Amino acid sequence: MIYLDHAATTPVPKAVADAMYQVLTEQFGNPSSQYTYGQQAKKLTDGWRKTVADALGCEARQLFFTSCGTESDNWAVRAALWQNRHLGRHIVTTAVEHSAVLQACAWAEKDGCEVTYLTPDHSGNLTAEQVLAAVRPDTALVSVMMVNNETGCVFPVAEIAAGLKKKNEKTLLHTDAVQGFLKVPFAARTLGADFIALSAHKIGGPKGIGALYVGDRVRNPRPLLPGGGQENGLRSGTEATAQIAGFAKAVELRADGLEEKLRHMADIKAYAKMRLAEIPDLVFVGEGTAPHILSLSMPGYPSQNVVNDLAAAGICISAGSACHRGKASQVTAALGLPKKVAAGVVRLSFGPETTEADIDAACAALKNHHDTRFPQL
Numbered sequence: 223m224i225y226l227d228h229a230a231t232t233p234v235p236k237a238v239a240d241a242m243y244q245v246l247t248e249q250f251g252n253p254s255s256q257y258t259y260g261q262q263a264k265k266l267t268d269g270w271r272k273t274v275a276d277a278l279g280c281e282a283r284q285l286f287f288t289s290c291g292t293e294s295d296n297w298a299v300r301a302a303l304w305q306n307r308h309l310g311r312h313i314v315t316t317a318v319e320h321s322a323v324l325q326a327c328a329w330a331e332k333d334g335c336e337v338t339y340l341t342p343d344h345s346g347n348l349t350a351e352q353v354l355a356a357v358r359p360d361t362a363l364v365s366v367m368m369v370n371n372e373t374g375c376v377f378p379v380a381e382i383a384a385g386l387k388k389k390n391e392k393t394l395l396h397t398d399a400v401q402g403f404l405k406v407p408f409a410a411r412t413l414g415a416d417f418i419a420l421s422a423h424k425i426g427g428p429k430g431i432g433a434l435y436v437g438d439r440v441r442n443p444r445p446l447l448p449g450g451g452q453e454n455g456l457r458s459g460t461e462a463t464a465q466i467a468g469f470a471k472a473v474e475l476r477a478d479g480l481e482e483k484l485r486h487m488a489d490i491k492a493y494a495k496m497r498l499a500e501i502p503d504l505v506f507v508g509e510g511t512a513p514h515i516l517s518l519s520m521p522g523y524p525s526q527n528v529v530n531d532l533a534a535a536g537i538c539i540s541a542g543s544a545c546h547r548g549k550a551s552q553v554t555a556a557l558g559l560p561k562k563v564a565a566g567v568v569r570l571s572f573g574p575e576t577t578e579a580d581i582d583a584a585c586a587a588l589k590n591h592h593d594t595r596f597p598q599l
Contacts, residue, residue, distance in 0.1 A: 224537045224580045229371055229401060229515050229571035232426045234468070241471040242428060245464040253461050254450065267461055270470035274433060277473045278418070279409025286434050286453045287466055288446075291400040291421035292322035294434040295365075297446045297457070298396040298417035299326040301436070302363040303335065304444040309392050310360020311335040314353060316367070316377075317556040318342055320398055322419075323365050324552065335362075341556050346373035346508030350381035354389050361393045368402030372553040372569055373517050374510025376406055383414025394440065400424055400432075404476045405484070405514055410435050422465070426573075427472030431465035476574075483574040488513035490572045490581060497585040501592055507559065507567050514573065519559075519566040520592055528568050528591055535587045540569050 225233065251263035268282070275282040288294045303311070313327055317339040327337045338356045342348045353366060364386065366377050379397045386393050396417035402408065403420050410418055418435035422428055436443055436456075449458025476483070491513055498504055498518060507517040520528065525541035532539055554564045570584065 224583050226570045226572065226576065226580060226584055227538045227540050228573040228576070229424070229569065230540055231423045231429065232573055233575070234428060235426055235472070235475055237475060238426060238428070238468045238471045242464040242468040245467045249463070249467075253463065254452065263463055267463060267466055270466045273470040274420075274473050277404065277477050278420070278433075278435060279411050279413075280435055283454075284410070284435055284437065286436060286457055287461065287469075288432045288434055288457060289430055289462070290432040291320075291398065291419050291424075292432075293446075294417075294419035294421075294432050295320065295322035295396070295398050296326045297434055298419060299323065299330065299363065299365065300446070301440060301443045302394040302396060302417065303330060305440060305442075306362035306392060306394060310358070310362050312358055312361045313337045313363045313365065314340065314356045314361055315365040316340045316342065316348060318346070318370055318372075318553045319365065319367050320371060320400070321552075323367070323396075323398055327365070342375065344557055344559075346370060346375040346510060346553075346557060348375075348377050350378040350385055353382050354385040357386065357389045357393060359390060361390055363394050363396060365396040365398070367398040368408070369399075369406060369512045369515070370508070370510065370553065371401045371515070372551060372567075373508025373557075374401075374512035374515030375508055376402075376511050379415055380408070380413050386414075401512065401515070404473070404480060406512055407484075410437070416440055422469035422472055425472050425476045428465050428468040431462055431469045433469070484513050486574055487572045487576070490576050490578070491516050493578055494570060494572075494581045494585070497581055498588070501585070501589050503592075504588075505563060507554075507563070508557070514571050516570045516572075517567055518570070519563045519568070520588070521560070521562040521566055523566045523591065525566050525568050528566065528588070531591045532584065532587050535583075537584050537587050539584065540571075541567065 251259040253264035253267050272282040275285040394416040397415045398419045400421045404425050416437040421432040445456045447458045452458050529541050
C-alpha cells in the first residue's frame with residue numbers, strides 16, 4: 223500500500239503503540255486516585271502534558287486534553303462566546319474552516335449569534351486585513367484556521383492577533399491548528415491566539431485524543447464537561463492515560479529532527495508538483511504553502527472515481543477532506559472553481575515517511591486514469 227493521505231490520519235509508529243501498551247498493562251492507575259499507584263499515574267500524565275506543551279510553546283497549565291480536534295474547536299467557540307457574552311454575539315470566521323468550527327458556528331446562530339463568513343480568493347488565501355475589516359465592536363470571537371486541510375493554505379493568524387489588539391482588544395481569537403501543529407513553525411506564546419486546537423492522530427499519535435490551548439486572556443473559562451474536576455475542573459472525565467501517553471510519544475518523535483522532516487515533506491511536495499505537471503490538463507487547486515498538502519484536479523474526471531481507481535491500485539488519496547465522506551466540501555465551493563474542476567478535486571498529503579517512489583507510483587496511476595477513462599461531465 224502507498225499511503226498519501228496523511229492529512230486525514232497518520233500511521234502510528236511502533237514506539238507510540240508500545241508507550242500506550244505499557245500504560246494499558248502496567249501503568250493503568252487512575253490519576254484521580256489518592257493511593258500511590260494513582261498518584262504515579264498523575265505524575266506521568268503531568269509529564270506527558272508538559273511534553274506536548276513544550277512542543278506547542280506554552281505552559282503546561284495552559285494545555286487541556288480533549289478527545290479530538292473537533293471537541294477542542296467546539297469548546298473554544300463556546301468558551302469565547304461565554305466570556306464575551308456581555309460584549310456581543312458576533313463571530314467572524316471563514317467559509318473554508320473545518321466542519322467542527324462551521325457547525326459550532328451554525329449552532330451559535332441558532333442561539334441568536336450573527337456569523338460573518340469570509341471567503342478566500344481563488345488561490346485559497348485570506349489576508350489579515352480582510353479578517354480585521356469584518357471585526358465590529360460586538361465581535362466576541364474570531365476563528366481562523368492555521369492551515370487549510372484541503373488546500374494547504376497557511377492563514378496569517380499572528381497578523382490577525384496583532385491587528386485585533388488595535389481593532390478590538392476584547393475580541394478573542396481561536397485557531398484550529400490541527401493541520402499546523404508540527405507542520406508549520408509557530409509557538410503559542412508568540413502567536414497571539416487565545417485558543418489553539420490540536421489533534422494527535424495527525425502527527426503519528428492515536429485517534430481519540432486532542433488538546434486545547436487556553437491563553438491567559440481567557441478568564442475563568444466555562445467548563446466543557448462539569449463533573450469530577452479533571453483537567454483543572456474544566457473538562458471532567460477520567461483521563462485517557464494511554465492515549466495521552468501516545469500523544470506525548472508522537473510529539474516527541476515528530477519533534478526530533480523536525481526541521482529536516484519539514485524540509486523532506488516540502489521537497490516531496492515540490493517533486494510531486496513537477497511530476498504531476500506532466501499529466502495533460504491537470505490543474506493545481508490553491509496556492510498552499512504548507513509542506514504536506516497538495517490539491518489538484520483533472521477536470522472532467524469525477525474525484526470519487528479517481529480515488530476509487532487509485533485505491534484499487536493500492537494507493538490511498540482523498541477527495542478533499544476525509545470528514546466529508548466523498549461529498550463536495552465547503553472549501554471547493556468557496557473557491558469558486560469551474561464546475562468540471564470542482565468535481566475533480568483530489569488531495570495528496572505527505573508525511574516524513576513519503577518517498578519519491580510513492581509519488582512516482584501515484585503519478586503513474588493518475589496518468590493511467592487520465593489516459594483510459596472518458597470524462598463523465
